[in-house]
Amino acid sequence: MTVSTVAVAFEGVMFRYGGDGAAAWTLDHVSLAVARGEFIGIIGPNGSGKSTLLKLIAKLLQPRSGRITIEGDPLEALTHEAAARRIAMVPQESVLVFPYTVAEIVLMGRYPHQRHERLRPLTSLGWESEEDRRVAAWAMRQTDVFQLAERPINELSGGERQRTMIARALAQEPEILLLDEPTAYLDLSHQVEIARILRRLNEEHGLTVIMVSHDLNLAAQYCDRIMLIDAGRLIRLGRPEEVIAPELLHDVYRCRVIVDRHPISGRPRVTLPGREP
Amino acid sequence: MKAHAGVAAAPSEHAIPVPRGAVLTRARWATVLLGLSALAVVTLAASLLLGAVPIAPGRLLMILAELMRHGHGAVDAVGSDAAIVLYLRVPRVLTGFLVGASLGTVGAVLQALVRNPLADPYILGISSGAALGACVAVLFGVSVAGLGLSVLPLCAFAGALLSIFIVYRIAAAGGGGRLPVQTLLLAGVILNAIFSALIMFATSLMTPARSFGMLAWLMGTLTGPDLIGLLLLTAYVGVGVTVLFRQASALNVLSLGEEAARTLGVNVDRVKLILFITAALLTGAVVSVSGIIGFVGMAIPHIVRLLFGPDHRLLLPASALVGGSLLVIADGIARTALAPSEFPVGVVTALLGGPFFVYLLVTRKRGAMQVAA
Numbered sequence: 001m002t003v004s005t006v007a008v009a010f011e012g013v014m015f016r017y018g019g020d021g022a023a024a025w026t027l028d029h030v031s032l033a034v035a036r037g038e039f040i041g042i043i044g045p046n047g048s049g050k051s052t053l054l055k056l057i058a059k060l061l062q063p064r065s066g067r068i069t070i071e072g073d074p075l076e077a078l079t080h081e082a083a084a085r086r087i088a089m090v091p092q093e094s095v096l097v098f099p100y101t102v103a104e105i106v107l108m109g110r111y112p113h114q115r116h117e118r119l120r121p122l123t124s125l126g127w128e129s130e131e132d133r134r135v136a137a138w139a140m141r142q143t144d145v146f147q148l149a150e151r152p153i154n155e156l157s158g159g160e161r162q163r164t165m166i167a168r169a170l171a172q173e174p175e176i177l178l179l180d181e182p183t184a185y186l187d188l189s190h191q192v193e194i195a196r197i198l199r200r201l202n203e204e205h206g207l208t209v210i211m212v213s214h215d216l217n218l219a220a221q222y223c224d225r226i227m228l229i230d231a232g233r234l235i236r237l238g239r240p241e242e243v244i245a246p247e248l249l250h251d252v253y254r255c256r257v258i259v260d261r262h263p264i265s266g267r268p269r270v271t272l273p274g275r276e277p
Numbered sequence: 278m279k280a281h282a283g284v285a286a287a288p289s290e291h292a293i294p295v296p297r298g299a300v301l302t303r304a305r306w307a308t309v310l311l312g313l314s315a316l317a318v319v320t321l322a323a324s325l326l327l328g329a330v331p332i333a334p335g336r337l338l339m340i341l342a343e344l345m346r347h348g349h350g351a352v353d354a355v356g357s358d359a360a361i362v363l364y365l366r367v368p369r370v371l372t373g374f375l376v377g378a379s380l381g382t383v384g385a386v387l388q389a390l391v392r393n394p395l396a397d398p399y400i401l402g403i404s405s406g407a408a409l410g411a412c413v414a415v416l417f418g419v420s421v422a423g424l425g426l427s428v429l430p431l432c433a434f435a436g437a438l439l440s441i442f443i444v445y446r447i448a449a450a451g452g453g454g455r456l457p458v459q460t461l462l463l464a465g466v467i468l469n470a471i472f473s474a475l476i477m478f479a480t481s482l483m484t485p486a487r488s489f490g491m492l493a494w495l496m497g498t499l500t501g502p503d504l505i506g507l508l509l510l511t512a513y514v515g516v517g518v519t520v521l522f523r524q525a526s527a528l529n530v531l532s533l534g535e536e537a538a539r540t541l542g543v544n545v546d547r548v549k550l551i552l553f554i555t556a557a558l559l560t561g562a563v564v565s566v567s568g569i570i571g572f573v574g575m576a577i578p579h580i581v582r583l584l585f586g587p588d589h590r591l592l593l594p595a596s597a598l599v600g601g602s603l604l605v606i607a608d609g610i611a612r613t614a615l616a617p618s619e620f621p622v623g624v625v626t627a628l629l630g631g632p633f634f635v636y637l638l639v640t641r642k643r644g645a646m647q648v649a650a
Contacts, residue, residue, distance in 0.1 A: 059539075
């Protein structure tokens with residue numbers, strides 16, 4: 001792989017929460033490379049370090065040692081604003097205290113592109129340009145919330161709110177989209193809907209998508225490669241059939257599961273063992 | 278700069294813009310603020326007419342015209358009512374406006390900062406910190422009457438800054454240096470209790486006359502500073518409020534949450550520092566001239582949000598104008614309802630604003646609600 005085709009690279013990245021005491025939690029010397037245009041799923045047990053990995057890419061956390069590069073550029077050399085023009089993140093939970101409309105929220109995604117506007121003395125309020133409004137409208141159509149533009153966010157369903165948050169991230173016009181359990185609180189049809197939107201963005205626009213998910217089947221069906229993490233270590237990064245394997249899952253999750261083939265996609269499918277007949 | 282491989286909207290074919298009704302436009306911004314400014318001017322003028330000595334509108338215009346033409350040296354020539362207008366009503370009405378405008382703006386800023394529509398300078402303990410500072414100054418011999426330009430406002434700033442510093446430290450002690458919202462509010466509540474106890478203690482040590490004056494001031498009064506003090510207050514509030522206005526779009530993004538704001542490129546720590554210090558200084562100034570006036574800081578942003586939406590570019594200046602106007606109206610009531618005696622304006626703000634606030638909250642749908650996406 002040449003440098004320019006690598007979207008995200010970790011070289012010996014180490015991260016530690018808390019001090020150096022025994023209780024400290026560590027992400028241990030992780031090295032990996034995600035190619036441009038890949039759809040990556042991150043799976044692993046609770047507290048294994050999935051969200052930590054995502055936050056390191058989002059520049060929300062800084063590694064103790066090692067190096068993270070984005071399209072070949074060291075992440076630490078980018079300002080937060082410059083990073084925000086290249087990496088967008090949909091957090092696991094967005095607590096929205098004030099009743100902004102969908103369009104207002106999506107337009108907030110234009111913040112990292114409005115620096116020049118904010119620096120002008122008489123327009124320091126950061127008014128949106130035509131360009132901003134055009135990109136926001138495009139983002140809203142990508143996630144099918146354009147018809148909800150005028151609705152206050154607190155009147156929407158969980159699925160509609162999550163699509164709004166993805167549109168806000170798209171309005172940043174990122175190279176890399178990070179999502180932390182985007183389907184966690186959604187019912188089945190909304191889970192599929194979100195997964196399809198992400199897949200389409202990935203295929204039609206070449207967007208690199210990195211998604212943390214607890215749902216092994218969702219990851220297996222929609223991701224190009226899957227990253228399995230356990231206790232701060234990268235156990236495996238590979239195609240779904242390489243990672244979704246009964247022995248490997250048992251080692252990590254300490255739980256026996258049945259893995260067979262999905263009848264249509266042919267991808268691995270995880271089933272709980274259930275009761276003996 | 279190198280070209281990115283990121284997603285981008287196709288330039289021409291989908292050029293349907295965002296519907297105008299869905300976002301704040303410059304036209305709506307200007308219309309609302311012009312309307313509210315007109316309301317503020319009418320309110321200010323009307324309250325110059327009201328008081329123990331009523332003054333007819335025509336007479337007021339004449340007095341103001343004379344004073345403009347000859348400066349305040351001409352007061353005696355114009356008449357005793359001119360002295361009332363110049364030395365009593367103008368300072369009082371303008372002080373009321375500045376205090377209300379500051380409280381409204383600071384309340385809106387704090388609510389966004391701690392992402393809690395219940396936050397205001399009082400709940401976070403900033404006001405009682407300022408009041409304690411002022412109280413200590415009085416205990417050591419500074420007169421309550423000399424509020425305009427004395428050691429007292431400095432002590433109030435110091436108290437406000439001290440309390441915001443303590444709130445910050447308590448919250449940061451939790452770990453990571455970040456400020457979790459609930460911890461911050463709890464820290465404010467505890468600080469408030471301690472400061473209130475200390476204020477009561479300090480008041481109990483004063484001579485009866487002093488402690489009575491202290492009590493009246495604490496309840497929120499707008500007796501008004503002298504003209505120099507008024508000019509200082511105007512400049513001070515003008516600068517402070519402008520600093521807050523300039524952070525409006527950062528505040529919009531911050532209300533998505535600190536982490537989200539960071540991933541959108543907001544320098545969260547710097548913005549928070551600017552906003553907290555400016556809010557503390559404005560609160561110190563306001564408390565030192567008017568004591569503790571409740572309700573305004575919490576309720577004005579609510580009302581403005583219900584009427585005009587939550588975008589801080591409009592919310593902050595609109596809260597300033599509405600807050601100023603409302604406090605002037607409330608003070609007008611406090612001066613005239615039981616004339617010739619007066620009662621604290623803090624009583625009026627709570628009794629007038631509370632029911633209105635409840636009414637809006639119950640009848641309008643775009644209320645401030647906790648939503649998890």
